[in-house]
Amino acid sequence: MSVDRELDAAAITDPVLRSAYRNCRALNAQHGRTYYLATRLLSPGQRPAIHALYGFARWVDDIVDEVHDGRTTAERAAEVSRVDAALTDGLATGTSTDPVVAAVVDTTRRYGIPHDHFRAFMASMRMDLTVTDYPDYAALSRYVHGSAAVIGLQVLPVLGTCVPRAEAEPAAAALGVAFQLTNFLRDVGEDLDRGRVYLPADELAAFGVDRELLGWARRTGRSEPRIRRALAHQVARARAVYREAEPGLAMLARRSRPCVHTAYRLYGRILDLIERADYDIVSHRVVVSTRGRLAVALPAFAKAALGAVG
Template sequence: MSVERELDAAGIVDPVLCNAYRRCRELNAVHGRTYYLATKLLRPAQRPAVHALYGFARWVDDIVDEVHDGRTPEQRAAELSEVERRLRAGLVDGTSDDPVIMALLDTIRRYGIDEGHFRDFMASMRMDLTVTDYATYGDLARYVHGSAAVIGLQVLPVLGTSVPRAEAEPAAAALGIAFQLTNFLRDVGEDLDRGRVYLPADELAAHGVDRALLRWSRDTGRADARIRRALADQVARARAVYAQAAPGVGMLAPRSRPCVATAYRLYGRILDLIEEADYDVLSRRVVVSTGRRLVVFARAALARSA
């Protein structure tokens, strides 16, 4: 379906606002292959809002994550501060001259999304500028709340629920966390190249693993049994969080369940692939194949139309 039909279905007609939503859709299409595919299972009227939420998150995440693009840490910090300033001003004024923030503000207004979720998100993104590791899971959880749990809470009003929203919020937050923990495991090597480790240091140390050993494995491409055991524990934690999130799919509005169930299956599949690779995530990046994504999507689309 064309972006114009999605915007029409959502009742978005102002030309400037339409262009803002188009920009967010482009960000989602380029950077979020799994999310973008799953979004196609939503009703057309829901899609622009999801694109706006994801587009903003992707934009800010890129500011702190693209550490090899020539920008200094000070430049990235200044850019993040400018986004934060524009967001705060937009929340007061109700609009913005930045297209991504403009679409985000419109989505916040349309769906009554708690503005505090975006403040929490920005706080976690700012941590990425200075924090390079986490001593305990409790420390990591504070980061993950703003970087992931609130994403699930932002999207929930757009998806709709079949139960009171407050009842569905814990599962929505858990699903955001599960996706983030999966990303941490898949991207151990890439994050290490950025100077970061998103795995609790005390839990790694319990297996004799530290940053130096991870760096050695990354640089040499050689596996280590201690790393495998440490990562196996982290995969087990991620699976436990997926289990906490699973009941939330049934709490969503029926029209939204295929989308979230598809993302749930595809992201959960990454954990399977990590296990199948014998936890070798430092010499390569495991990915769900395009064919697999399309099969899962097709089954969900058929189930939705049945």
């Protein structure tokens, strides 16, 4: 289905807003292959709002993550401040002229998304400008709340629930955290290249691992038993958070379940690949193949189609 038909289904008629939603859809498609594939399982009217929320998040995340693009930390901080000011003003007034923020503001208004979720997100994005590691899981959790848990809470009103929304919120937040923990493991090598470690330092130390050893593995491409054991511990935690989130799948509106279940399975498959690689992932990134993604997604498309008919 074309983007114009999705925007029509969502009753988005203003030309400026339609352009902003198109921008967000492009950002989501470019940077979030798993998320983007999963959104195809939503009803056409739901997709623009999800693209707005995920596209905006990816856009800001890229501002702080592209540390090799020639911009200084001060320049990236200034850009984050500019976006934050545009978002704050847009949420306060209900409108924005920014070509990306406008769609987020409109989605927030349409679905009554609490503004605090966006403030928490921007706070975590600012942390990425200065914080390069985390002493323990409690400290990491404060970052993850804003970078991931609130994303689950943002999209929940768009997805809809079959129970009171407050009942589904803990599981939605947990699923955002589970996805983020998976990303930390998948991207551990790339994050090292950016000078960051998103794994609790005290837990790494318990296995005899520190930043220097991780850097050695990244540079040499060699495996190290202590690192593998430390990463196995982190995979076990991520799986525990997935189990915490799983009951929330049945709390979603029927039409949204295939989408979220597909994302749940695809991200879980990343952990499977990490285990199959014997946790030797510092020097290379595991990726779910296109064939693997389709093997998960195609049955879900059939279920979604039946759900739409039913």
